[in-house]
Structure formats: C-alpha cells, structure tokens
Amino acid sequence: MSQPDPLPDPGALYLAEIREQPAALRRLLEQRDRYARVAAAAPSGLVRMVGHGSSDNAASYGVYAFGLLARRTAIRDSISLTVYYGAPLDLGESTVVALSQSGRTPDVLEYVARARRQGAYTIAVTNDADAALAEGADAVLPLRAGPEHAVAATKTYLTQLAALALLAAELAGRGDEVAAGLAQTADDLERHLPLLERAAAAIAVPFASVGRMFVIGRGPEFATAREIALKLLETCQIAAEPLTATDLAHGPVAALDPLFPVWAVATDDPSLDVVVEAATRVREAGATLIASGPAAEAIPDAQYRLPVPAPPDPLLAPLLSVVAGQLFAGAVARAKGLDPDRPRGLSKVTLAR
Amino acid sequence: MSQPDPLPDPGALYLAEIREQPAALRRLLEQRDRYARVAAAAPSGLVRMVGHGSSDNAASYGVYAFGLLARRTAIRDSISLTVYYGAPLDLGESTVVALSQSGRTPDVLEYVARARRQGAYTIAVTNDADAALAEGADAVLPLRAGPEHAVAATKTYLTQLAALALLAAELAGRGDEVAAGLAQTADDLERHLPLLERAAAAIAVPFASVGRMFVIGRGPEFATAREIALKLLETCQIAAEPLTATDLAHGPVAALDPLFPVWAVATDDPSLDVVVEAATRVREAGATLIASGPAAEAIPDAQYRLPVPAPPDPLLAPLLSVVAGQLFAGAVARAKGLDPDRPRGLSKVTLAR
Numbered sequence: 001m002s003q004p005d006p007l008p009d010p011g012a013l014y015l016a017e018i019r020e021q022p023a024a025l026r027r028l029l030e031q032r033d034r035y036a037r038v039a040a041a042a043p044s045g046l047v048r049m050v051g052h053g054s055s056d057n058a059a060s061y062g063v064y065a066f067g068l069l070a071r072r073t074a075i076r077d078s079i080s081l082t083v084y085y086g087a088p089l090d091l092g093e094s095t096v097v098a099l100s101q102s103g104r105t106p107d108v109l110e111y112v113a114r115a116r117r118q119g120a121y122t123i124a125v126t127n128d129a130d131a132a133l134a135e136g137a138d139a140v141l142p143l144r145a146g147p148e149h150a151v152a153a154t155k156t157y158l159t160q161l162a163a164l165a166l167l168a169a170e171l172a173g174r175g176d177e178v179a180a181g182l183a184q185t186a187d188d189l190e191r192h193l194p195l196l197e198r199a200a201a202a203i204a205v206p207f208a209s210v211g212r213m214f215v216i217g218r219g220p221e222f223a224t225a226r227e228i229a230l231k232l233l234e235t236c237q238i239a240a241e242p243l244t245a246t247d248l249a250h251g252p253v254a255a256l257d258p259l260f261p262v263w264a265v266a267t268d269d270p271s272l273d274v275v276v277e278a279a280t281r282v283r284e285a286g287a288t289l290i291a292s293g294p295a296a297e298a299i300p301d302a303q304y305r306l307p308v309p310a311p312p313d314p315l316l317a318p319l320l321s322v323v324a325g326q327l328f329a330g331a332v333a334r335a336k337g338l339d340p341d342r343p344r345g346l347s348k349v350t351l352a353r
Numbered sequence: 354m355s356q357p358d359p360l361p362d363p364g365a366l367y368l369a370e371i372r373e374q375p376a377a378l379r380r381l382l383e384q385r386d387r388y389a390r391v392a393a394a395a396p397s398g399l400v401r402m403v404g405h406g407s408s409d410n411a412a413s414y415g416v417y418a419f420g421l422l423a424r425r426t427a428i429r430d431s432i433s434l435t436v437y438y439g440a441p442l443d444l445g446e447s448t449v450v451a452l453s454q455s456g457r458t459p460d461v462l463e464y465v466a467r468a469r470r471q472g473a474y475t476i477a478v479t480n481d482a483d484a485a486l487a488e489g490a491d492a493v494l495p496l497r498a499g500p501e502h503a504v505a506a507t508k509t510y511l512t513q514l515a516a517l518a519l520l521a522a523e524l525a526g527r528g529d530e531v532a533a534g535l536a537q538t539a540d541d542l543e544r545h546l547p548l549l550e551r552a553a554a555a556i557a558v559p560f561a562s563v564g565r566m567f568v569i570g571r572g573p574e575f576a577t578a579r580e581i582a583l584k585l586l587e588t589c590q591i592a593a594e595p596l597t598a599t600d601l602a603h604g605p606v607a608a609l610d611p612l613f614p615v616w617a618v619a620t621d622d623p624s625l626d627v628v629v630e631a632a633t634r635v636r637e638a639g640a641t642l643i644a645s646g647p648a649a650e651a652i653p654d655a656q657y658r659l660p661v662p663a664p665p666d667p668l669l670a671p672l673l674s675v676v677a678g679q680l681f682a683g684a685v686a687r688a689k690g691l692d693p694d695r696p697r698g699l700s701k702v703t704l705a706r
Contacts, residue, residue: 046399046426052599052600052603053600053603053604054603054604056600056603063431063434064431064434064438067431067434067438067440067442068434068438068440071440071441071442071443072442073399073428073442073443075426075428078416078417078420079599080571080572080597080624080627081416081417081420081421081572084571084572084623084624084627085417085420085421085572085622085623085624086623087420087421087424088424089420089424089425089426090424090426107599152604211564211565211592212564212565212592218433218437219433219434219437219438230604230605233604233605233607233608234604234605234607234608235607237607237608237610238608239564239565239592239594239608239613241592241594244433246405246432246460247405247406247409249703250405250406250407250409250703251406251407251505251583251586251587251696251699252583252586252587253698253699254586254587254588254590254696254697254698254699255586255587255590255591255592256698257590260592269438270437270438270439271433271437271438274433274437281698285698343604343607344607345606345607345609345634345638346604346606346607
C-alpha cells in the first residue's frame with residue numbers, strides 16, 4: 001500500500017479511518033453469501049487462527065466468537081511451532097483462519113502453505129484480496145475496509161472482528177441474526193462517534209505524562225484490552241500491557257501505584273463481576289482508573305469514563321469498546337506531539353520475521 | 354501454606370528457593386513411573402492447559418513440549434469460555450492439564466470440574482497433592498518442589514516446566530531420553546548458579562531506576578520471556594511486557610527509546626535468527642539490551658549479558674534461561690529496597706477470580 005503525501009495535520013489519517021468504521025462494517029456485510037459458502041466448506045475440527053499484532057488481537061476475539069456461536073474450539077495457533085520448528089502436527093480436520101490486513105506477513109504466508117500441505121482447510125482474511133496470502137489459501141474472505149493509510153490499524157481490526165463473528169455465525173446457521181446485529185452495531189457506532197470523540201479528547205491531556213498502563217478485560221473484551229494496549233504503545237509510546245482481569249491479581253497488581261493508570265473494559269456479560277472486582281483492587285492500590293465499554297458505569301469509583309452504547313448482543317461489544325481506546329490513543333498522541341499516522345520505527349506492512 | 358516468621362534479610366526466601374531448584378528437579382524425576390502411567394491413560398486428542406500467572410507461563414512452554422516431543426496440539430485454553438460463559442464444547446478426546454502450585458485457584462478448580470463432566474481426562478499438576486485440585490482431577494502429578502514461601506514463584510515454575518516436558522516425553526515413548534536430559538540440566542544448573550548469582554548482582558544497580566521493559570523470546574523461550582517479565586513486575590514494580598521477537602516489530606518497537614531497556618532470551622534453536630533480528634532493531638532504536646540464555650553471545654551489541662550453559666536438548670533451555678531472570682529480578686528488587694519475598698498487594702495463594 002503506497003504512502004500518501006504528508007498531511008499538515010498529524011493524526012488526520014488515523015482519525016479519518018476511525019470515522020470510516022461504520023461504512024467499512026456495512027461493506028463487509030454486503031459479502032455475506034461468501035461467508036456462508038466458506039463456512040459450508042470448512043471441516044468440523046479445530047479452528048486455528050494465526051496473525052501478528054492487531055490481527056492476533058482479533059484472534060483473541062475469535063476464540064469467543066467460534067466458542068460461543070459455533071461451539072467450536074478455536075485457538076491462536078503457534079506460528080513458530082510449524083514455521084520454524086517444523087512440528088509435524090495432524091491438521092487434517094483443522095480450519096486455518098489466517099489474519100493479515102496486508103496479506104503479506106511472511107511467516108503467516110509460510111504457515112498457511114505448510115498447513116495446507118498438512119491437510120488443513122485454509123481461509124485468508126485480508127484487506128488485500130490480491131495479495132499473496134489470498135492466492136495461497138483455499139478461500140478468501142476480504143475485509144473490504146478500504147485502503148488503510150495510517151500505520152496504526154483501526155478499521156481493519158474492526159472488520160476482522162466482524163469477519164470472525166460472521167464466519168462463526170454461518171458455521172452455526174445463525175448468520176441472519178449476527179448480520180443483523182452487526183448492521184445495528186454499525187448504526188450505533190456511527191451515531192455515537194461524535195460524542196465519543198469529544199469525550200476522549202476531553203480526558204486525554206493528563207495522560208501525556210504517563211509512561212505505563214495496564215489495560216484489563218475478560219472474555220471477548222480481552223481482545224479489546226490487547227488492541228487498546230497496542231494502540232497506546234504504537235501511537236503514544238506508553239508501555240501499556242494487556243491483562244485479563246484475573247491475571248492482574250496474579251502478580252502484576254504489585255506494580256501498581258498512583259503513577260500507573262489502569263484502563264478497564266466492562267461489558268454486561270458473565271465476566272462483568274470479575275472485571276468489577278479487579279477494578280476495585282486497582283483503586284485500592286491508589287491507581288487512576290479509566291472505565292470504558294458498554295458497562296463503564298458499573299465500574300465503581302473510576303476517575304474517568306468512556307462508555308459506549310450497549311450492543312444488540314454482548315458478543316458484539318468489542319466492536320464498540322475498542323473505538324473508545326482508538327480515539328483516546330489518538331488524542332493522547334496529539335497531546336504529546338506525536339503523529340499517530342506514522343509512529344516512529346514502524347511501516348504499514350510489517351515484513352519482519 | 355503458612356507464612357514463616359519475618360526474616361531480617363529481604364529476599365532471603367526468594368533466593369533460597371532459587372537455589373533449591375536443582376534439588377527440586379531431581380525430586381520430580383524420582384516420580385517418573387507416575388508420569389508414564391498418566392501418559393498411558395491420556396486420550397489422543399487436544400491437550401488443554403489451564404493456569405494463571407506463572408502457571409500460565411509454564412503452559413506457553415507446554416505448547417512446544419507437547420508439539421515437538423509428542424506431535425500433539427496443546428493449547429492454553431480459555432478458562433472463562435468454559436467457567437463464565439458456559440460454552441458447551443466437546444471435550445471427549447481432550448486431556449486437560451491443570452497447573453496450579455497451590456492447587457486452590459478457584460476458576461482452575463471450576464474449569465476442571467466442568468471439563469471432567471464434559472468428558473475430558475483431567476490431570477492436576479500441583480505442588481500440594483492434598484489440595485482440592487488434586488481431589489477434583491482424574492490424575493495427579495505432584496511437583497514435589499517442597500514448600501514455597503516467597504510469594505514470587507521460582508521452583509514451582511521450574512518444576513512445572515519439567516513436569517510438562519516429562520509428560521510430553523512419556524506420551525511419545527521418549528521418557529528415558531528426556532529424564533536423562535532433565536537430570537543433566539539439574540547438574541548444569543547447580544554448577545552454574547553461583548556464577549550466575551554474581552553476574553546478575555553485578556549488573557542490577559543501574560536498573561533500579563527503570564520503569565518499563567520489554568522481554569523478548571520466541572518458541573519455547575517465549576515462556577521464559579513471560580516468566581521473567583512477571584518476576585520484574587511482581588518483585589521490582591517494573592512494567593515489563595513479554596513479546597515474541599516478531600510481535601515486537603508489529604507495533605511495540607515504536608515505544609522504544611534509551612530509557613526503555615529490552616531483555617532478549619536467545620537459544621541455539623530454529624528461532625535464534627528471528628531473536629537476533631529483533632535485538633538488532635532494539636539497538637537501532639537506541640534501547641539498552643540485555644542478552645541472556647544459552648546463546649546470549651549470539652546477540653550482537655548487547656550492553657549486558659547473562660549467559661547460561663547449553664542444555665542437552667534446546668527444548669530444555671527454558672529451565673536454565675529463566676534462572677538468570679529470577680536472579681536479576683531479585684537483585685534489582687534489593688537495589689530498590691523492595692522485598693521479593695512479600696511483594697506489595699500479593700499473597701501466596703491467589704483466590705481472586
């Protein structure tokens with residue numbers, strides 16, 4: 001993907017792409033019949049997802065989408081076990097879902113080639129349906145997010161979530177219901193975006209001096225915690241680490257202090273109590289707490305809140321929750337004088353092994 | 354496990370338990386026939402590992418131990434999908450390996466109970482063979498590490514790695530070879546420990562002012578990266594995030610600067626080139642680099658090195674590599690006036706959900 005000419009406004013591309021997300025979601029839904037065809041061709045065994053960075057974060061969501069909608073075990077598979085160590089695993093009944101916005105990530109390509117030879121059914125989920133990944137897989141599910149120019153991914157992440165939810169739904173014969181939920185989510189997001197932009201900008205400035213954060217979530221929202229932490233790392237140079245609400249108590253809570261803010265993602269689903277409990281420990285440690293997600297109001301004693309609308313199904317909450325973090329990261333980057341469109345040391349297509 | 358009386362020397366328990374690791378390994382090996390019996394009873398499907406904190410880090414190692422020794426797909430399974438969301442997955446051919454040093458982690462107990470009802474063969478790997486986890490599982494593999502009093506786990510982590518390697522080896526009919534390798538590893542570690550202690554203490558002081566770090570590794574050593582990062586968080590209050598060498602390039606590299614040191618774990622195995630490449634990018638970003646592991650000398654331009662002996666098999670390297678990080682974390686904690694035996698806000702048995 002070629003870089004456009006420099007713009008005078010740092011973060012303008014990043015913000016424009018965040019705003020394009022409802023339209024990108026709707027374009028993805030136009031291809032529903034393709035998702036149904038691919039689901040019909042998939043074998044019944046393990047779903048193995050592979051990807052790096054934001055794509056791997058989307059795969060964390062896929063564990064829940066395939067598990068809850070289709071009652072299928074889905075894993076973030078080890079790329080290195082197959083690609084570098086050559087482990088001869090039996091992949092005969094496996095479905096591989098390879099996630100790469102560029103379709104050019106070298107070890108994802110190599111994983112797909114090997115998995116296909118070992119008998120897996122391979123699906124490329126990519127924003128560039130002409131890239132090598134699409135050619136190397138048995139089937140392609142294009143994201144159709146449109147060109148993404150900012151280095152930090154936003155609309156390709158959101159459409160990856162939607163692609164995984166839709167594929168899982170089609171496997172379960174629940175495509176109509178989930179497609180309708182995704183369409184509703186696009187509408188809700190579009191309506192709420194201006195408010196969320198203003199709210200994120202209003203709280204960003206004090207975080208310009210923050211060097212480290214934790215981002216906690218659980219269940220499907222652990223993907224959101226991972227993706228928000230990555231946005232903060234990439235665009236704000238904040239050492240942000242994602243943790244499940246439970247893992248926070250298994251050690252990392254010891255590092256908390258008033259200079260170490262924590263972002264909590266809360267959704268009204270069966271993991272909400274666990275997230276509330278963890279957030280309570282955060283406040284007891286004296287750390288600043290930002291509550292986000294559809295159930296942000298359920299987090300007691302948070303200093304900042306960035307709520308989003310309740311989704312038609314809690315499983316779709318991560319498509320809304322992540323947007324608060326995208327906007328917050330962009331606002332903090334601007335407050336620090338950084339350009340979220342071109343973070344230092346990164347290029348849009350990561351060819352690193 | 355009861356807390357002993359306070360000792361005058363902060364970190365004395367933690368250091369004593371690090372030194373006990375060779376003896377703990379040997380005690381585990383005395384139970385080899387038990388590992389063989391459990392392996393013989395395990396079904397042929399997916400291996401599902403569950404645990405939190407250090408136990409989950411050990412499970413990262415298990416992915417490679419089961420994959421490379423036994424050609425079995427092993428996953429760090431989602432606890433919440435089963436326990437909180439009640440996903441009715443088919444576990445009929447699955448082997449569950451539940452890791453908990455205390456044997457009392459609430460949601461691990463609940464996962465095992467549910468998995469057993471859903472048809473899985475369940476194995477408790479625990480340091481307390483009388484705890485509820487052992488009673489709730491089909492089989493028990495005791496760690497026999499002896500009482501662990503320091504809150505930050507060391508010898509229970511090392512013996513968890515050994516337990517996973519030995520179980521995987523017995524599944525593959527390679528128990529003799531791997532048990533011999535583990536015995537050799539215990540000897541090598543014992544011989545090398547005094548030197549490593551001095552080396553870690555000698556480089557610790559400059560890190561007393563560090564607030565954040567990345568720890569990178571790949572393949573079996575990704576578990577080491579995760580465990581070293583957790584030790585730094587727990588005992589030194591450093592925001593240390595583990596990353597695979599590849600994921601560093603997918604975003605987080607943007608946050609690096611001279612105040613953000615990186616610890617690289619290097620082993621002479623098929624992922625070494627990737628780790629060397631990532632370490633090179635770290636130095637290009639101006640960050641301080643600490644090279645560790647059996648192949649520490651292969652990392653170019655590192656300011657600090659903490660090498661360990663080469664293991665009899667590269668798959669056993671994580672049992673040696675992690676000890677450099679345990680000792681370094683203890684030394685940095687002491688330099689900061691913190692007590693690694695009792696990190697703030699933590700207790701030995703984590704009952705948080």
